[in-house]
Amino acid sequence: MLAPNAHGKDAFVAALRQGKSGIRHHAHLAAANFACQVGGIPEGVEELQTKYLSSEALMAMNPNMVYAAIAAIDAWTDAGLPRIAPDDDRVDWDTGAILGTGIGGIDTIAEKLAPKTDAGKVSRLGSTMVEQIMSSGNSARVAGLLGLGNQVTTNSSACNTGTEAVVEAFYRIREGRALRMLAGGSEGHSKYIWAGFDAMKVLCKTHNDAPEKASRPMSASAAGFIPGSGAGVLVLERLDVALARGARIYAEVLGGAVNCGGHRMGGSMTAPNPTGVQKCIRAAVQTAGVRPEEIGAINGHLTATFADPHEVASWSRALELAPEKMPLIHSTKSLIGHALGAAGGIECVASVLELHHGFVHGSINCEDLHPSLAAYADRIPHRTVDVPGLEVLAKASFGFGDVNGCVLFRKH
Amino acid sequence: MEQQEIFEKVVEIIKPFVKAPEGVTGAKMETSILKDLKVNSARLVDVVIEIEDAFGIEVSDEAADKVRTIGDAVTLILAEQKRK
Numbered sequence: 001m002l003a004p005n006a007h008g009k010d011a012f013v014a015a016l017r018q019g020k021s022g023i024r025h026h027a028h029l030a031a032a033n034f035a036c037q038v039g040g041i042p043e044g045v046e047e048l049q050t051k052y053l054s055s056e057a058l059m060a061m062n063p064n065m066v067y068a069a070i071a072a073i074d075a076w077t078d079a080g081l082p083r084i085a086p087d088d089d090r091v092d093w094d095t096g097a098i099l100g101t102g103i104g105g106i107d108t109i110a111e112k113l114a115p116k117t118d119a120g121k122v123s124r125l126g127s128t129m130v131e132q133i134m135s136s137g138n139s140a141r142v143a144g145l146l147g148l149g150n151q152v153t154t155n156s157s158a159c160n161t162g163t164e165a166v167v168e169a170f171y172r173i174r175e176g177r178a179l180r181m182l183a184g185g186s187e188g189h190s191k192y193i194w195a196g197f198d199a200m201k202v203l204c205k206t207h208n209d210a211p212e213k214a215s216r217p218m219s220a221s222a223a224g225f226i227p228g229s230g231a232g233v234l235v236l237e238r239l240d241v242a243l244a245r246g247a248r249i250y251a252e253v254l255g256g257a258v259n260c261g262g263h264r265m266g267g268s269m270t271a272p273n274p275t276g277v278q279k280c281i282r283a284a285v286q287t288a289g290v291r292p293e294e295i296g297a298i299n300g301h302l303t304a305t306f307a308d309p310h311e312v313a314s315w316s317r318a319l320e321l322a323p324e325k326m327p328l329i330h331s332t333k334s335l336i337g338h339a340l341g342a343a344g345g346i347e348c349v350a351s352v353l354e355l356h357h358g359f360v361h362g363s364i365n366c367e368d369l370h371p372s373l374a375a376y377a378d379r380i381p382h383r384t385v386d387v388p389g390l391e392v393l394a395k396a397s398f399g400f401g402d403v404n405g406c407v408l409f410r411k412h
Numbered sequence: 413m414e415q416q417e418i419f420e421k422v423v424e425i426i427k428p429f430v431k432a433p434e435g436v437t438g439a440k441m442e443t444s445i446l447k448d449l450k451v452n453s454a455r456l457v458d459v460v461i462e463i464e465d466a467f468g469i470e471v472s473d474e475a476a477d478k479v480r481t482i483g484d485a486v487t488l489i490l491a492e493q494k495r496k
Contacts, residue, residue, distance in 0.1 A: 054431070055428050056428060056429055056430070056431060056452075056455075059428065059429075059455075059458070086431065087431075124461060126457060126458045126461055127454050127455055127456075127457040127458050128455075128458070
């Protein structure tokens with residue numbers, strides 16, 4: 001995975017444990033008159049990408065695709081799977097990828113395609129435009145790098161993209177259509193992605209001078225989310241296949257669900273229908289076959305908008321657990337911002353690593369807990385807590401479009 | 413510009429597009445861009461754009477289609493430069 005605060009699982013685990021923020025002030029946002037001038041962008045990628053990708057490949061890849069490729073290759077390598085050389089004609093027919101994105105290659109469009117097209121210089125665009133602007137650019141490039149031969153697709157469901165990818169990959173394997181699926185999401189960092197959110201006034205503009213304090217999920221001073229970027233990818237594999245090859249298994253996907261709230265009953269394009277949210281959580285828990293009491297931690301969607309307290313209340317209602325009986329609740333977005341199409345992917349990776357290592361990272365920047373969450377105060381750690389008995393974790397994302405996704409992992 | 417100078421410049425332009433960059437050493441006028449250097453045929457468009465920029469010429473689609481070897485590219489460039 002590749003997040004604003006770390007590259008690779010070991011660095012990410014350390015960053016989560018330490019509560020390390022990846023949010024920085026970015027001069028180019030200030031220059032472009034953004035209200036929110038801070039965000040999360042993976043660091044050191046210009047040099048890092050040369051270790052993963054040939055210059056020939058990089059000529060046809062925008063940041064969204066680069067992030068996805070780095071995360072996918074890391075996940076593949078960590079899973080102990082061999083790389084098929086580019087000139088080796090074998091295809092891995094049993095392995096596919098669902099790597100989503102929320103916005104995709106908009107930077108290529110805005111910086112290259114649109115200006116040259118409008119200037120009447122279409123013939124000067126070169127051959128690499130389509131594969132960078134097509135929504136499936138990230139998954140398509142990864143397929144070639146890894147020789148994938150099963151379903152390769154880019155799903156898109158806004159903030160739910162990465163979590164939905166994991167749920168869809170889980171069901172594909174369970175149906176016997178693939179032995180192995182890469183699942184997750186990526187998102188670039190272009191100001192053209194972030195501009196629309198800034199214009200809607202859902203980004204936090206109150207902490208441009210204190211970037212690491214800017215992402216404040218569940219706080220009384222939450223004033224909008226902080227945009228992020230990067231990629232998170234899991235390798236999902238049929239259990240018997242993984243065991244047979246001696247793979248290191250971090251966790252088991254017990255079940256998951258996705259749904260939509262229909263933009264009714266309180267829901268809209270940008271606000272969740274609480275009934276839809278609760279139905280999704282319940283369905284995920286049911287397919288997982290666990291009792292709510294068995295869930296040790298919740299990695300929430302929790303972006304630092306007005307929706308945070310409503311989300312926690314929905315979890316409580318869906319699980320039918322009183323506040324004091326709730327699992328520990330935390331928000332990875334407090335450290336890395338909201339990485340949009342990559343969020344679910346990065347946060348599922350965080351969840352799986354937390355399960356594997358037996359800890360729940362603290363949510364930073366909510367010492368001033370939202371008053372509506374007072375009853376849950378004991379369940380919301382501000383600093384990392386070791387939870388050696390952590391067995392089951394529930395992860396959910398709730399996206400624009402009133403779309404919901406929830407997946408349950410169990411430590412292996 | 414001399415033929416040798418053009419040849420070397422063309423090789424430099426093609427190098428980033430070659431999947432196995434080592435294959436570029438020992439390149440000759442007869443070296444086939446697609447077959448020997450294994451340049452992705454989809455990227456020939458980009459090679460032509462770079463050549464146009466580097467030598468200040470315009471290459472028609474028909475002329476570009478006829479280029480198979482580095483030598484063909486060099487010959488094309490020499491001809492275009494003479495026409496200007």
